[in-house]
Amino acid sequence: MxxxxxxxxxxxxxxxxxxxxxxxxxxxxxxxxxxxxxxxxxxxxxxxxxxxxxxxxxxxxxxxxxxxxxxxxxxxxxxxxxxxxxxxxxxxxxxxxxxxxxxxxxxxxxxxxxxxxxxxxxxxxxxxxxxxxxTTHVEAEAVDVTGRSMTVRARLHGVSLQEGAVVSLGLRGAGATARTVEPRAEDEGRSLSFTVDYAELAGGTPSGAGVWDVFVRPAAQAPRIRVGRLLDDLADRKEIVVYPTADVGGAALRPYYTVDNDLSVEVGANA
Incomplete structure (x- = not known):
């Protein structure tokens, strides 16, 4: 070659x-x-x-x-x-x-x-x-950040929200450690929005530093679906789409897209 x-x-x-x-x-x-x-x-x-x-x-x-x-x-x-x-x-x-x-x-x-x-x-x-x-996908259409929280608007593809649906944030590498958020369903369950409180994430990060991955469980017994941004012209978002960092109770939090264009929230020590 x-x-x-x-x-x-x-x-x-x-x-x-x-x-x-x-x-x-x-x-x-x-x-x-x-x-x-x-x-x-x-x-x-x-x-x-x-x-x-x-x-x-x-x-x-x-x-x-x-x-x-x-x-x-x-x-x-x-x-x-x-x-x-x-x-x-x-x-x-x-x-x-x-x-x-x-x-x-x-x-x-x-x-x-x-x-x-x-x-x-x-x-x-x-x-x-x-x-x-x-098989299914949750597309993050907008991520609005403030000094205390982030609000995500997303659309579901290949599935819709049913009874018992929740947004789940899992602490990477910590097994079952998770936080759940109630989604606000729109468009007959094909779209949703949710707000993540930064103080709750910071308080739930035992070591003071970690990454929370964002999922949607579309029904009570359904598998979780990773939230990400795949459906446009950017093959790699991580270094292009950068959100501001918020300082909450001595912790620094920021949403970001991973190398796979999936949405996560990083928690670290406030410099």
């Missing part, structure tokens, strides 16, 4: 609201090339899952289409070019990415399973696709 960034071809892409991705080569690119998407394996493990696509003429360009089905497994998919049969594959540099169809994706209801794809540029400039595949 070629590792010289100067020799890597540029490939652009556009995505539709249904998740269909069209990859395009620059004008004048040679015929016979194919596109390969490889699911990035865990560290130390071999690559096992790939999709190979053919490029077809499209005016002056050549395009390869990844249809919405079958859905992609959850993870990060690296994009490569196969110049010709038997040739070494080449990592692809990110060209123009048209993600306009994803910007308001949180407004559209998604049936189960909830399948998400976001093309993005890696830190070293390569093209990749981030994919999520969830």
């Amino acid at each position: 070629s590792t010289d960034p100067e020799t890597h071809p540029h490939v652009g892409c556009s995505i539709g609201a249904d998740g269909r991705i069209t990859f395009d080569l620059p004008p004048g690119s040679p015929e016979g090339q194919r596109l390969l998407l490889g699911l990035r394996p865990k560290k130390g493990q071999p690559e096992e899952t790939v999709h190979v696509l053919d490029f077809e003429p499209a005016g002056e360009r050549r395009c390869a289409v990844l249809d919405a089905h079958p859905v992609l497994a959850e993870g990060r998919w690296d994009v490569y070019l196969l110049p010709e049969p038997g040739a070494e594959r080449q990592r692809v540099r990110a060209g123009l990415r048209d993600l306009r169809a994803l910007v308001d994706g949180h407004r559209r209801h998604r049936p189960s399973p909830v399948a998400v794809r976001i093309p993005y540029m890696t830190k070293d400039g390569h093209l990749a696709v981030r994919a999520w595949l969830r």
Whole structure:
């Protein structure tokens, strides 16, 4: 596999609201090339899952289409070019990415399973696709913070609120340690809002520092669903969407998005 960034071809892409991705080569690119998407394996493990696509003429360009089905497994998919049969594959540099169809994706209801794809540029400039595949999903549409609390407005996909529904905050690494909040149901149970009191979280963090992960249990006996923000054009939110820190009783609290774009609240000592 070629590792010289100067020799890597540029490939652009556009995505539709249904998740269909069209990859395009620059004008004048040679015929016979194919596109390969490889699911990035865990560290130390071999690559096992790939999709190979053919490029077809499209005016002056050549395009390869990844249809919405079958859905992609959850993870990060690296994009490569196969110049010709038997040739070494080449990592692809990110060209123009048209993600306009994803910007308001949180407004559209998604049936189960909830399948998400976001093309993005890696830190070293390569093209990749981030994919999520969830049976159900709770999308955080807005997080409003004050010096004492945070209020979250969210929409449920693939499920709706039923009797006995609660919002659950679990202290990471502390087993059954949890706090529950009563949700305010809207839109016939398809949307909700809830407010988390920072003082209660700070008081429930035994060591004075920890992370609370946010879930919704949509019915009394239902499995918990992680709250996150997946349905727009941001593949990685953690360093982009930053909420202010509140000082409560000697503790510093702030909501944040994890590396998986899930919503959590960090509790730490007040500097």
